[in-house]
Amino acid sequence: MTSPDAVRAETITITGxxxxxxxxxxxxxxxxxxxxxxxxxxxxxGYDRETKEFVRRLAVSGYHAVCPNLYSREAPGADPDDAAAxxxxxxxxxxxxxxxxxxxxxxxxxxxxGANGKTGVIGHCSGGRQAFLAACSLQLDAAVDCYGAxxxxxxxxxxxASMRPILGLxxxxxxxMLGLFGMEDRYPSPDAVAKLxxxxxxxxxxxxxxxxxxxxxxxFSVDRPAYRVEAALDxxxxxxxxxxxxxxx
Amino acid sequence: xxxYLTEKIDVDGSGKGATGxxxxxxxxxxxxxxxxxxxxxxxxxxxLNPALGPSARVALELTEExxxxxxxxxxxxxxxxxxxxASKNQTV
Numbered sequence: 001m002t003s004p005d006a007v008r009a010e011t012i013t014i015t016g017x018x019x020x021x022x023x024x025x026x027x028x029x030x031x032x033x034x035x036x037x038x039x040x041x042x043x044x045x046g047y048d049r050e051t052k053e054f055v056r057r058l059a060v061s062g063y064h065a066v067c068p069n070l071y072s073r074e075a076p077g078a079d080p081d082d083a084a085a086x087x088x089x090x091x092x093x094x095x096x097x098x099x100x101x102x103x104x105x106x107x108x109x110x111x112x113x114g115a116n117g118k119t120g121v122i123g124h125c126s127g128g129r130q131a132f133l134a135a136c137s138l139q140l141d142a143a144v145d146c147y148g149a150x151x152x153x154x155x156x157x158x159x160x161a162s163m164r165p166i167l168g169l170x171x172x173x174x175x176x177m178l179g180l181f182g183m184e185d186r187y188p189s190p191d192a193v194a195k196l197x198x199x200x201x202x203x204x205x206x207x208x209x210x211x212x213x214x215x216x217x218x219x220f221s222v223d224r225p226a227y228r229v230e231a232a233l234d235x236x237x238x239x240x241x242x243x244x245x246x247x248x249x
Numbered sequence: 250x251x252x253y254l255t256e257k258i259d260v261d262g263s264g265k266g267a268t269g270x271x272x273x274x275x276x277x278x279x280x281x282x283x284x285x286x287x288x289x290x291x292x293x294x295x296x297l298n299p300a301l302g303p304s305a306r307v308a309l310e311l312t313e314e315x316x317x318x319x320x321x322x323x324x325x326x327x328x329x330x331x332x333x334x335a336s337k338n339q340t341v
Contacts, residue, residue, distance in 0.1 A: 045282055078303035079267075081284045085295045086303040088255055089277045155254075216289070218282065226289045 006030040007059040009052070014068060014108045017100020022072035024105060025052050027059035034116045036141070036247025037109030039102050040067040041123030041130045043218075044088070046080035047071060050223050061240060063247065064112050066105045070098065092163060095133055102134040118247045120175075122239065123148065124220055129166070135177060136169035142246035143177045144239055147217050149187035152195045170199050176206040178242040180235045182215035182228070210238060255279040261337055264296040264307040271305045274298045283310035292316035 009027035016022040025047065029035065038058050042051040047069040058065035070093050075083035087093060106119045120142035123131035128148020135143035145151075152167045177200070181193045188196075193211060200207045212219065212231035219228040220235060256278040264273040275297045283291040291310040298305040311319065333339055 045284060075303035081308065082303040082306050085277070085297065085306055085308065086299065088279065089257060089275065089295070089297060089299065218289070224282065224289065225287060 002031040004029070004031050004062070005060050007056060009056050009059065012066075012108075014066065014104050016068060016072070016104040017097040020073060022101060022104070023047075023069040023076065024072075024108070025055050025067045025069070026065070026108075027056045028064045028112065029059055029062055033062070033114055034249065035062065035064045035112070035114045036116055036118040036120065036243065036249075037064040037066070037106065037112070038243065038247070039105040039109065039119065039121045039134070040065055041098075041102065041121065041127035041134070042067055042070060043123070043125035043127050044084060045125075046084035048080040050221065058243075061243075063243065064109050064115060066109055068101045068105045070101060093130075095130075095166070098130050099134055099137040102130075103138055106138065106140070116247075116249055118142075118249065120144070120243055120247050122146070125149075125218060129163075132173075132177070133166055133169065135175055136166070136172040138174065140175045142175050142243060143173075144242065145177060145179045146220060146235070147181050147185055147188060149185075149192070151188065152192040152199075153188065167196065167199055170196075170205065171203055173200070173203075173205045173207075176242075176246055177208075178238060179207065179209040180231075180238065181209065181211040182217060182219050182231065183211050183213050184216035187217065208238075208242075210235070260296065264298075264305075266305055266307050268304055271298050271301055273305075273307075274300065280313075284308075286310035286312075288312065 007027050012024050012026045013021050014024045040055050055065045055067045071083040071087045075086045118141040121131045121134045122144035124146040128145040129151050131143050132145050132151050150163050155163050197209050215228040215231040218226040219231045221227055258276050260273050260276045262273050263270055273296045277295045279293050292313055294309040296307040
């Protein structure tokens with residue numbers, strides 16, 4: 001019998017926005033079973049080792065998980081930090097391309113053996129904003145926004161056009177949403193989080209937000225000084241419960 | 250936080266990156282998370298040549314104090330040399 005925590009994790013190619021073939025990192029349990037799928041959106045520093053660890057963690061938890069390399073087009077095969085610098089210099093990832101890449105990753109997940117047809121999305125940092133964007137643009141079953149900025153607030157002057165606020169899309173949110181934030185964060189600030197919460201309440205959108213005292217931006221990042229163990233442990237528990245509720249079956 | 254805001258300028262010169270020397274054409278400066286420096290945020294400076302690919306990059310991640318000190322040091326070094334000695338229009 002295959003161990004329930006045995007996974008296969010590897011780089012694959014998926015069809016992203018505009019029919020482009022893009023790199024992605026995929027992790028799936030080896031044991032057979034009915035599986036929900038999760039698209040992981042990497043943070044602005046890129047498709048890095050720590051993000052791939054998140055993807056493997058989801059597979060160990062029983063999900064099919066895929067993280068598209070959003071910088072695949074500009075920097076194929078490059079080190080993640082070089083790729084991130086290249087895309088930053090070029091103005092960032094356009095919103096429509098992000099949606100197309102997530103749609104491609106979701107389609108890949110739905111076609112895997114054992115897929116139950118339910119698909120979630122999760123992202124940290126810029127990926128948190130993009131998880132919200134994807135959930136407002138695609139038909140999904142669960143979305144997790146970990147401290148995504150510039151959903152609500154006006155960005156600093158000079159920001160690329162790709163980073164404009166997207167609160168106006170909230171009425172199109174297609175699925176329940178979990179939001180995890182730090183009270184010490186400035187982007188998004190507690191005020192911006194409160195505005196997003198209020199708008200989702202006004203629209204009657206199913207969501208739950210948790211903001212952690214003593215945590216700032218990037219508190220899930222075990223490789224950065226911003227890591228906050230209590231917030232991260234509680235956050236992972238909530239992510240697990242949320243996906244179990246909405247993606248299993 | 251990710252500031253996203255990036256100062257970008259054209260540059261003229263060379264840099265030495267992971268694959269050796271290359272002709273530099275662009276530099277970006279931004280405040281964001283570092284990859285390696287042991288801080289939450291740093292002033293990140295990339296000297297690039299996009300035409301040569303993502304690996305044509307010299308990267309710095311400096312605290313704001315040392316980034317500003319570096320800028321001052323550049324000004325002092327240039328000021329201490331004869332005017333135009335390192336200019337694009339220098340006499341060789």
